[in-house]
Amino acid sequence: MPNDMNKPPSRRGFLDLILALGTFITTVAVAIPGLMYLWPAAKGGGPDKVEVEGASNMAPGQGKTIQVGSQAVVVVRHRGGFKAYSAVCTHLGCLVKWEQSSKSFLCPCHAAVFDENGKVVSGPPPAPLPEFVVKEIGDKVFVSAA
Ligand code: FES
Known part of the structure; x- marks a missing residue:
């Protein structure tokens, strides 16, 4: 063999x-x-409760994008206080931008428009922008997931 x-x-x-x-x-x-x-992204990013840096210097109508946990969030100062909404479009997940002049959130991907309360005004998104919890303590503003 x-x-x-x-x-x-x-x-x-x-x-x-x-x-x-x-x-x-x-x-x-x-x-x-x-x-x-x-694979779903690992939960990461920043803390789940975030202080909005420079919030006291924001003028009414002004907005800024911050990160809360792993989510992009747009914080807007209205005359009555601050509001925060997810910056992730509910259509296909593009990041929306706050337009101070029209007081609306615009999604650049498919031209969606959300009003200042995150409700869909036009375009394909099936749902409003999720709202985040805002707490104002003194002159500090904190945003956290609901
Ligand atoms: S992803 Fe925003 S409108 Fe399509």
């Missing part, structure tokens, strides 16, 4: 090994970014 272990590797066997290694590396290189896209 011949012993295959003593034979030198054949050229074909070497090429098969290289081909298998290349296929494996290509599969891993494609699979990892795909899984990272599909």
Whole structure:
């Protein structure tokens, strides 16, 4: 009975090994970014209760985007106080921007418009912008998830 272990590797066997290694590396290189896209993002980011820096210097009608936990949040100063809404459009997740001149949130992706209370005025979003809890303590303003 011949012993295959003593034979030198054949050229074909070497090429098969290289081909298998290349296929494996290509599969891993494609699979990892795909899984990272599909896998839910790890909860991270900043703290769940955030002080709005410079809130006392914001003029009525002015807004700013902050991060609360892992979420982008737009804080707007109205005449009666501060309000905060998720900056993530409820259509496909683009970030909305506060437009002081029209007192509305605009989504650049599909031209959606939300009013100053986060309600859908026009466009494809199926739901209003989720509201965040705002607490004013003295001249400090804190925003947290509901
Ligand atoms: S993602 Fe905002 S309107 Fe489509």
